[in-house]
Amino acid sequence: MLTSVHSNHQQPWNSTRQTLIHLPNCKTQFDINQIHARLLTTGFISNSYLTTKLILNFTSSPHTPLIQFSRHLFFSNSITRCSNAEDPFLWNAVIKTYSHGDDADDDPKEAVFILGLMIENGVHVDKFTFSLVLKACSRSRLAKEGMQVHGFSMKSGVVNDLYLQNCLICMYVKCGRVEFARQVFDKMRKRDSVSYNSMIDGYVKCGKVLLARELFDSLPMEMKNLRSWNCMISGYGVVEDGFRMAWELFDEMPERDLVSWNLMIQCCIKSGKIDLARALFDKMPKRDVITWAKLIDGYAKLGRIEIARQLFDEMPERDVISCNVMMAGYMQNGICLEALEVFNNMISDVNLAPDDTTLSIALSAIAQLGLLDEGVTVHTYINKNGFKLDGKVGVSLIDMYAKSGSIETAMHVFKSIKEKNVDHWNSMIGGLAIHGLGKQAFDMFLEMHRLNVKPDAITFVNVLNGCAHSGMLKEGVMCFEIMRRIHNVDPEVKHYGCLVDMFARARQIKVAINIIEEMPVEPNDVLWRTLLSACNNLENGMVNHGIKMDSYGSGTYVLLSNMCARFGMWDRVRRVRETMKERKIQKVPGRSWIEVDGSFHEFFVGDGSHAQVAEIYFMLDNWSPIKSQVGSLKVQYEHKPAALF
Template identity: 55%
Template sequence: MVLLSTSIQPWKPTLSKLSQTCKTQSDVDQIHAQLVTTGLVKDASFIRKLIIRLSTSPYVPVVEFARSLLFSDFEDRNDPFPWNAVIKSYSHGNCPSKAFLVFCLMLKNGIFLDEYSFSLVLKSCSRTGLVKQGMQVHGLLRKLDFGSNVFLENCLIRMYVKCGYVEFGQQVFDRMPNRDSISYNTMIDGYVKCRMLELAHELFECMPVQVRNLVSWNTLISGYVKMENGFDVAWELFERAPFKDLVSWNLMIDCCVKSGKMEMAAALFSKMPKRDAVSYAILIDGYAKVSNINAAQSLFNHMPEKDVISCNAMMAGYVKNGHSMEALSVFHDMLSDTNLAPDGATLLSALSAAAQLGYIDEGLAIHCYIKDHGFVVHGKLGVALIDMYAKCGSIDNALGVFEDIKEKTVDHWNAMIGGLAVHGWGELAFDLFMEMERLSIEPDDITFIVVLNACGHAGLIKEGLMCFEIMRRVHRMEPKLQHYGCIVDILSRAGHMEEAIRFVEEMPIEPNDVVWRTLLSACSNHEHLDAAQPVSKHQIQLNSPNSSSYVLLSNIYARFGMWDYVRRIRTMMKQKELKKVPGCSWIELGGTVHEFSAGDRSHPQVEDVSSTLQMVCS
């Protein structure tokens, strides 16, 4: 950008031109230099307009320049407008807490405060949870006799409500001599967000009819949508509402979906006078949750225009129902569409799909996309990357992602310990857990499940029992059935059958079929017939629909040549209509995932595979 003045025409560009062309720090430096050399820096009227215009720029260097002009070059102390513009740049920007500091600077310099100044600083307090500072502003309002200003009182209510102090917001509301629809709606919204639905409903019914509007109805309906048993009241409100908009319909469809009423949700969807991408996404998500993936896919394919939200819903539905290839297909379609930019939720589903398939090349490509497009690897995205690499067999890449995450949460530690457990690196998993203890990172239930699994797979009996005791005695956590099951697995894998059975008998929680099946599997592996028979009785008494327990017991009897017992077990399976699920494995080769099932010869290269296997085994 060229901003040079000439002797023929002095430099004084229009404000609109400056705001449009000024984007970088270099542009800012040129403008500042021209302001100084031409003396315009002393022109209060021009600087005032420049601050107001540049403070709304989407470019950070330009906004910073507007702020610096106010603090260093603007000398009119009676004009609040440029000050308000800078406060707004903070309260609506990335550093809302600094708006309060600028507001204090206004007070210190004796700048006139208007209602807009107060509304902006209260917004910044609500965004950052600065309730103490908000209370100070409240006190100043009372002192300056702004108390009967409905606009500012509504700002106060919003500030208290968003900071979680609904009772203070209620006090402001109760003392208001005049209230408008915003007053009521803000208060109802506060009650809804704090799960005080009875108070929200009571206030709603007390509202004057002339101020009750769409926002009022939708806010209250949204509260009941979030409730586990809120369908009936939400439906009654939806039916009562004298007018409905797109939000109303979407809320009610969402409520139907969450209540498992998919037929009603579909009927509402068909009645809608107008639909948007959110409408489709809600119904797609609902069909996916009840495993009706064909209906979800049909709805998705018939959308007039897809957006990121609907694509995310479809991808998540595919992943949830085991259709990972289809999920990745949607992801690739998004990449080829210039109007669809994948977001964090998209990448989470794509990584989950790659992890389910063990598709390392796809996972690497997604990781490259994350890096190239400036996504920060933390939170759920970091967990998903670690999990993907671990499930795809690349534990080194998983460790690399883990090490690069600066602010690790317990979820990152859990994912990494779980990944090491799957790969049999029990000692390293245990060391990582002890590192958590050293760093005073508070573990959760999942932490102990993954570290106990790691100890079980690696045969670390002493370390596993130590973790169990750390859980109970150090962290005062009550073990759940999964934790007891892990200890049973640790003991029985190591062949300590008597100790494992005694542990099960002394458990304070009733063991489920998984615990008994773990014992039965160990009996099979260690050829422990004496322990297998009483264990099998417990297992059969549970009447589990899982066939694996019966297959395990049948195999144990077969190993000892007890064919009469084998026939009895097979007869029981037929009577209960239980079928053995064939074993299945996947392997990725040349970018294609191949699936093999026990007894299945449908693979096009099955003869080549069989002959190669015979050569290896011979």
């Protein structure tokens, strides 16, 4: 940039104009370094006119290096010159970089610090100063500092300004102090729609919908706008049995915008009225990607994944959120291959860029499928595109490697993450547990304690699971007691399930049964299966406990039936099968998949639905070791192409 400055011979080399005319082209740290060097070599660093121009220009820039340099100039050169100033305009410009900035590294609390400097240096503080500092307090939920600013504004005599009072209400609402916001609201001499809407929004967000409705009803009709109506609809949308009230408001609205339609569709979906949601969707004058994503998510959560995919394919344009919703829908329905297909399509689309959520879902799908090579490819993509591993991406990456059989790589990833949270520890401990490395899992749990990382309920499930699979009964009981007595975590059914599994594996069935009978929570299907699995290799005297259970999982009934058959209890086998028929419980068929030339093929037991089933059976027919089994399967295929189970 300096080269272009020196090439202009119409102005002296040390003219301030040479610096000012190039400010619009300044964007990067390199540009800033050149500007700074010029200020130092020319002595313009002491020129108040030029530095003020630079500060005002750079504080409004979207480029982080320019904002940071404007702060440097202000703090190093302008504070003393701006002392006792009547016009706080320059101070307000710098405060705004903290209150409205988008940089995650910015600390909005600095705005409060600058306000303190203004007071210390005798600078006049106006209502805009207060509003900017309150905005900063809202961003970081600084309730205590916000209350101090509120008190100072009262002493300064500007607190009765309508704009400033609305800022105070907004600050208290954002900080979760809705009762203080109401005190400000009640003392206002004059209110506008912003005052009412901020207060209504505050009540809605803290779940006080009745108080929000009182304010809404008291709001003069001429002040009610789209935000007022939308706030109330969103409030009823999260309340149990709030659908009727939300629908009435939606029907009464004098006008609707896209937000109104989306909120009502979401309310219908939450209330289980997916057909009504679809009717609204079809009736909408205009849709956006949020509209499509909400309906796709609604169908997916109901298990109607085919309709969800049809909607996804019909979208005129997609964004990362809609792709994430479709991937999550597939995962919820246990269809991992299709979730991975959506991800791969995103990667190949130049208009779509995966985010942390996308990568987390993709890694979860890979972990379920055990496709280590695919996982390595995604890991390479993560490194190449600069994704950080200190959040959910890192957690999912550890989990993927562990579940794909590469526990060493999982540990390497774990150790490479500098700022770990409890989720990273949980993922690593869980990985060690499923690999039967209970001692390492327990040691890592002790390491968490040494580093003052507070464990949560999931941590204890993983440690207990590791102890159960490694026969570490003493350590497992110790962990359970640490959870209850030291960390005050109330045991859930999952923790009791691990404890039962631990004693059952140690062949202490009576202790396991006593735990089930004395536990304060209702035993679930998984817990009964755990006990039955242990009984399968023991005396049939324990079978009676299984017969009395009241479970709805097909796997449990099949396990019980097989166990009874093992002991020759055929009358009870018949009773279990009859119970399954009465309750319309069907066994989920087993399935497997194989990757061929980059494509994945899925097969159920006795499946005849594959497009190349004839060629597959022809090939197997000539494989002599299993020729007899193939003949049996061919008969099934010819008479019943559907999956047998």
